[in-house]
Structures are given as structure tokens and as C-alpha cells.
Amino acid sequence: MDVEDKIRLFVLANSIAEKELDKLEEESDCNLCRDIIREYPQKDYYLQFDSIFRKEAKEMARHYEVFYCLEKSIRSLVVQLMNEKYGNRWWDEKVPEEIKKNVELNIKREEESGFTQRSELKIDYTTFGELGSIVNTNWEAFSDLFRNERAFRKIMTNLNLLRGPIAHCCPLAADEVARLEITVKDWFRLMS
Incomplete structure (x- = not known):
């Protein structure tokens, strides 16, 4: 058996x-x-974390990813629409003083x-709740874009409540996972 055959046999085994x-x-x-070793080969400390925490983290990562994309898109949307309506001085002229402070x-x-x-960007230093306040204060x-102001407030409140466990390293209950999925769908439906 030559070297190539040995390599093929090794790969197959x-x-x-x-x-x-x-x-x-x-x-x-x-x-x-095995997945951790492949994903974090240089991070030997990762295996020192309790396996329960590693498993929770893996499950929560998908919810974090959804919320990350949602929050970034909302921030971008606020900047875009405020610029369009009020010009590039919108932050100084239209954001409530408490939020600016x-x-x-x-x-x-x-x-x-x-x-x-x-x-x-100053918008990146606002809390999620403050984003909603900027929109509410400048609804015009x-x-x-948004069909209903009351629906907007309700959806933002729900998203802010769902954001808490995601941002603060607590696992989401199955009901809250379903609620997150529905609320994100509600967000997009609000804009249609």
C-alpha cells in the first residue's frame, strides 16, 4: 500500500x-x-465553562443574532428617516434632552x-427604550412607514422586554422564544 492509499484510508476511517x-x-x-474544539481551537479556557452554560449559550446565540440584526436595522432606520425629515442636525434639534444627556x-x-x-454615532449610545422614545417624539x-403609532409602541415595549434576558445572559423560556418570533414578524408587518 502506497502513501496515497494510506492517506485515503485514514481519511475514510x-x-x-x-x-x-x-x-x-x-x-x-x-x-x-468536538464542535467547541473546532470553533475555538485557540480558546482552551472555553472548555472550563460549565457544559450547561455552553449549551445555553449555543441555544441563546440564535436569539441574540436575531435581536442584533433587528436593533441595528432599527437604529439605521431612525437615522435615515430623521435625516430625511429634519436634516443632519436632527440629533441636536429633535432628540429629547434627557436622552442626549x-x-x-x-x-x-x-x-x-x-x-x-x-x-x-450618538444613536449607538442610546438604549433600546430610548430609540422608541425618539420615534414616538418625532412620529411625523x-x-x-409605520401604519399605527399605538401598535408601534406595543411592539417596541414587547421587544424591549424580550431583549432583557437576551442581553443579560438568561435563557429564554419556550413561550418567550415563540413570542420573540411573533413579535419580530409583527415588527415587519407593521411596516407593510
Whole structure:
């Protein structure tokens, strides 16, 4: 047997072993951490975290990803529509003073921490609830996009409540996973 045949045989044996390990993990509902080793080869500390936390994190990652995309798109939408309606001085002229003060405090805290600044846009220093307040305060800039102001407020309130466990490392109950999916659909339906 030449070297190429040995390599082919090794690859085939490895593939069979991987399939058997996948089957074993599924049947016994255990995780042998092979995926973690592949995903985080340089992060040997990751395996020191409790397997329950690693499993929760993996399940919660998909909800975080949805909320990340949603929140980023809402921030972008606010900037776009406020610019269109009020021009590039909208932040100074149309954002409530309390929100501007809170943003300045957040920026100052971040600068004093020595960490990399998260953004050059002030909108990125607002809380999710403050985003809703900016829209509510300036509804005329958003009324062509959103069909109903009351529905907007309800959906934003629900999203803000659902954001809490996602942002603060708590697993979502099955009902809340379903509620998140429905509320995100409601968000898009509100704009149709």
C-alpha cells in the first residue's frame, strides 16, 4: 500500500469515526465538545465553562443574532428617516434632552474606560427604550412607514422586554422564544 492509499484510508476511517461520534452524542444527549474544539481551537479556557452554560449559550446565540440584526436595522432606520425629515442636525434639534444627556454620560464613561469607542454615532449610545422614545417624539418622521403609532409602541415595549434576558445572559423560556418570533414578524408587518 502506497502513501496515497494510506492517506485515503485514514481519511475514510476518520470520517466513519466522526459519524459514529455524532450518532453517540445524539443518542446519549451529550456533547463531547468536538464542535467547541473546532470553533475555538485557540480558546482552551472555553472548555472550563460549565457544559450547561455552553449549551445555553449555543441555544441563546440564535436569539441574540436575531435581536442584533433587528436593533441595528432599527437604529439605521431612525437615522435615515430623521435625516430625511429634519436634516443632519436632527440629533441636536429633535432628540429629547434627557436622552442626549444619557448618551453623553455613556460616551464619557466609555472614553474614561480606555476601551475602544463602540461608535462615532450618538444613536449607538442610546438604549433600546430610548430609540422608541425618539420615534414616538418625532412620529411625523415615521408615520409614512409605520401604519399605527399605538401598535408601534406595543411592539417596541414587547421587544424591549424580550431583549432583557437576551442581553443579560438568561435563557429564554419556550413561550418567550415563540413570542420573540411573533413579535419580530409583527415588527415587519407593521411596516407593510
